[in-house]
Each structure stands twice: as C-alpha cells, then as structure tokens.
Amino acid sequence: MEIWLWVLIGLLTLCIVFLLIKVYLLRKSAREIEEAFADRLMTETNTLIDLSSRDRRMRELAAGINVQLRQLRRERLRFQQGDMELKEAITNISHDLRTPLTAICGYLELLRKEETTEAVARYLDVIENRTEALKQLMEELFRYTIAASSAEDLPCDEIALNDVLEESLSAYYAALKGCRITPEISMPEQKVRRCLNKNALSRIFGNVISNAIKYSAGDLRIHLRENGEIIFSNHAPSLDELEVGKMFDRFYTVETAKSSTGLGLSIAKMLTEQMGGSIGARYQEGVLSIYISFPE
Structure with missing residues (x-):
C-alpha cells in the first residue's frame, strides 16, 4: 500500500513539475509576443514576430498577430503616401494661387487711383478684404504643410x-x-x-x-x-x-x-x-x- 502511495505522490509531483514548466514557457512566450509587438509598432520594420516556443497555440497566436501587423503596415504606408500627396498638393496649390492673387491685388491698386463712385469704392473695399483673407489662407496652408512635414525633425x-x-x-x-x-x-x-x-x-x-x-x-x-x-x-x-x-x-x-x-x-x-x-x-x-x- 505504501509503495502505491509513493508512486502516486511521485506521479503527482511529476505532473506538477510538468505543469509549472508549461506555465513558465507559456508566460515566456506571452512576454516575447508582447515585447515584439510593441517593438514592431514603434519601429518601421518588415520583421514579423517569431517565437522560441514550439507550443502550437502560442505560435498560432503569433501568426494571427503577424497577419494584423501586415495589414497595419499596408494601411500605414497608404496613409503616409496619401498624407504626403496631400501636403504636396496643398503646397503646389498655394504656390499656384499666389501669382493670380498678386495680379488681382495689383489691379485693385490701379483701380484705387481711378475716379470711382461711392458704391464702386465700397465694392472695392469688399474685394480687397476678401482677397486679403484668401492670401492669408494660402499662406497659412503653406505654413501648415511646412510645419507638418518638418515636425518629425525638430532639433532641440x-x-x-x-x-x-x-x-x-x-x-x-x-x-x-x-x-x-x-x-x-x-x-x-x-x-x-x-x-x-x-x-x-x-x-x-x-x-x-x-x-x-x-x-x-x-x-x-x-x-x-x-x-x-x-x-x-x-x-x-x-x-x-x-x-x-x-x-x-x-x-x-x-x-x-x-x-x-x-x-x-x-x-x-x-x-x-x-x-x-x-x-x-x-x-x-x-x-x-x-x-x-x-x-x-
């Protein structure tokens, strides 16, 4: 009877040791996934998550996260490309509009020197105010794109x-x-x-x-x-x-x-x-x- 009891205790001990090792390896794998995932989010890299563990479930989890990382990388690249194109478009539009706006301001100045009625003078005031507002908007758009483009490289x-x-x-x-x-x-x-x-x-x-x-x-x-x-x-x-x-x-x-x-x-x-x-x-x-x- 005592022999069977010792055998049972030995088996239970082995099971507990096995389970402790299994839990340790699972926790290690989870920590590896967490650290690798955080690193992939913070850095621009094509490297995916790889595990030292051979546990099937943990490797399936890592594979699932890698699928999401690939999708996230594609979305990030598309966003960056679209954002860059938008900034370039705004910059080009700002430059293109400066020339006609400058011409409008010049002709308004010439009109001011001509004899005008009170109503015409009032209309000119409105046109000048709106033209000035448009110039200011163009300048702010240009400055915004410049600030956004150089924001990541601000020397301190x-x-x-x-x-x-x-x-x-x-x-x-x-x-x-x-x-x-x-x-x-x-x-x-x-x-x-x-x-x-x-x-x-x-x-x-x-x-x-x-x-x-x-x-x-x-x-x-x-x-x-x-x-x-x-x-x-x-x-x-x-x-x-x-x-x-x-x-x-x-x-x-x-x-x-x-x-x-x-x-x-x-x-x-x-x-x-x-x-x-x-x-x-x-x-x-x-x-x-x-x-x-x-x-x-």
Whole structure:
C-alpha cells in the first residue's frame, strides 16, 4: 500500500513539475509576443514576430498577430503616401494661387487711383478684404504643410521659456497696442529651461497671442509657472464652451473671427505635442484660458 502511495505522490509531483514548466514557457512566450509587438509598432520594420516556443497555440497566436501587423503596415504606408500627396498638393496649390492673387491685388491698386463712385469704392473695399483673407489662407496652408512635414525633425536646444515668451510678446507689441490690449505678464525670476526647438516654440506662442487678439475683449493675462506651464487668459464674451472645444480643429473658425483661417491653434497643437508638451483650452465665466505645458 505504501509503495502505491509513493508512486502516486511521485506521479503527482511529476505532473506538477510538468505543469509549472508549461506555465513558465507559456508566460515566456506571452512576454516575447508582447515585447515584439510593441517593438514592431514603434519601429518601421518588415520583421514579423517569431517565437522560441514550439507550443502550437502560442505560435498560432503569433501568426494571427503577424497577419494584423501586415495589414497595419499596408494601411500605414497608404496613409503616409496619401498624407504626403496631400501636403504636396496643398503646397503646389498655394504656390499656384499666389501669382493670380498678386495680379488681382495689383489691379485693385490701379483701380484705387481711378475716379470711382461711392458704391464702386465700397465694392472695392469688399474685394480687397476678401482677397486679403484668401492670401492669408494660402499662406497659412503653406505654413501648415511646412510645419507638418518638418515636425518629425525638430532639433532641440536648451532654451529659457521666459526669454522666448518675452521675444514673442515684443513681436506682437504693435498688434496688441492697436487693439488697446496691455498684457499682464507674470513669470518667475528664475529661468525655466527646457530642451525645445526655439523657432517652433516662438510659433506656438505667436499663434496663441494672435488668437487672443482675435477674441479678447481688451485684456490678456499671461502666467508662466516654474513647472513649465504657460497660461494665456482673456475675456471672450463672443465665445461659448462648444466653440472653445473645437478651437484646435483644423480650419475651424467662429463668426466673430472673420480673418481667421482656423489653422493657427492647430499648428500650435501639432508643434507642442511633437516636442512632448500638451496644450488645451478652457472656457469659464466668459474667460478663455489656453494652457501650454512642457514638463521636465
């Protein structure tokens, strides 16, 4: 009886050891699949997932994931090609439209020198305003495609957010003064340093300030914090929460910003996220606040 008991214990022990080894190998295979899948998603490679395990089920799982990876790669290539073609098309259209627009502006200038009636002068004003808006849209489209094309290759240097913010405000001094806006600026005495692209950061600040000029009721408060967060806030009674929620969408504009192309904040969002930052907007009690953060 004791012999059979020892035999049974031995068999159970062997089964447990076998199951432990099996579980270990399955966990190892699952870890290999997880790591390989994450690597394939992050890198541009044609290499598929391969396993060291010979377990049939795990190899079937890897084969199924490889099928999805092939499909994902095809979709990614198609998207990249389509995106590139779209950017090239927009760039070409922008260039092609500049010549006739320049000619239109020239003829409008000549018309201004001719004797015209009050009605004709009014019509010319409308044509000039619309032509200027079209020129601005073309320029923004061109800048957007350039920013999108070069966003992946932004060289970074250690810069002080304080200095770039001051330079951006100086560049918009005339526009702010023309709208009778005297910005209230608050920033720490100590330099807030980050590894960023200076030109891209200047573009971000410039687009946000330009947005404030469009919607502000006459005020602008800018607060730079030591943690790398910058807050631009101003009273904007013409906006509502729904409009603010769409402000970063491409080509979205509101009726009160007739000269806007709807690309400024979209470009700011793209560049901010490309440099590892975040940007968002909030509307509360008639005050529009745009938050930009660059953590360490």
